[in-house]
Amino acid sequence: MPLPVEHPHATARALALDIAARLQSALAARGEALLRVSGGRSPVALFEQLRAQPLDWVRVSVQLVDERQLPDGHAERNETLLRAHLLQGPAAAARLLPLDAAHPAHAALTADVTVLGMGEDGHTASLFPDAPGVAEALRPEATPGLVALTPTQAPHPRVSLNLAALLNSRHTVLSIAGPAKWAVYQRALQGARTGSDTTLPISLVLHHATEPVAVWHAD
Numbered sequence: 001m002p003l004p005v006e007h008p009h010a011t012a013r014a015l016a017l018d019i020a021a022r023l024q025s026a027l028a029a030r031g032e033a034l035l036r037v038s039g040g041r042s043p044v045a046l047f048e049q050l051r052a053q054p055l056d057w058v059r060v061s062v063q064l065v066d067e068r069q070l071p072d073g074h075a076e077r078n079e080t081l082l083r084a085h086l087l088q089g090p091a092a093a094a095r096l097l098p099l100d101a102a103h104p105a106h107a108a109l110t111a112d113v114t115v116l117g118m119g120e121d122g123h124t125a126s127l128f129p130d131a132p133g134v135a136e137a138l139r140p141e142a143t144p145g146l147v148a149l150t151p152t153q154a155p156h157p158r159v160s161l162n163l164a165a166l167l168n169s170r171h172t173v174l175s176i177a178g179p180a181k182w183a184v185y186q187r188a189l190q191g192a193r194t195g196s197d198t199t200l201p202i203s204l205v206l207h208h209a210t211e212p213v214a215v216w217h218a219d
């Protein structure tokens, strides 16, 4: 397991600049780029910094790592958040790849950058430790794909990329804020050193990543 690279006292602007530089390199190398992002509440500031970056957005695809199973346009859908805060201004030209069973190939793509969030229960994307069926979704050797999961402690049934799909990324960012999430990350890192901690799904990302995960921690 490569040790994570930690960025303490992180700002949304510094993370946006780092991500934009990586997308720019991908565009230069391959002519297109895939950015995977999380939903939840935390990424709004990042999205607003990122959308203003001078990239050739028309060649950038964006995909969520998870979605709440709610009607289109619902305020609690991650896509609604993404459209309101990232796919605006220059970034409105980016292509949003749907995250649904009708497009299984999208879940198997290699991302250039994946931005993960984390809950205080150690979940990432919608891989909640208490969700029935999560063990299969957390098998690193599973075929990269989409899973349907229903957490018991969080609202809404979800669809999520499985661990194998999340790991399919040239660069992985874990973006967290506040002391409580920092403490959970520290526990997950401890577990990642042994590889046995399936109670904190983020620990498995840290353990199985083949490149160092970049941990951006805002105070």
Ligand SMILES: O=C(O)[C@H](O)[C@@H](O)[C@H](O)[C@H](O)COP(=O)(O)O
Pocket (backbone or CB within 6 Å): 038, 039, 040, 041, 042, 043, 065, 066, 067, 068, 078, 116, 117, 118, 119, 123, 124, 125, 126
């Ligand atoms: O749909 C979701 O809920 C997310 O993708 C999820 O994995 C999120 O990143 C964490 O729950 C952190 O969420 P907050 O940013 O709201 O704390």
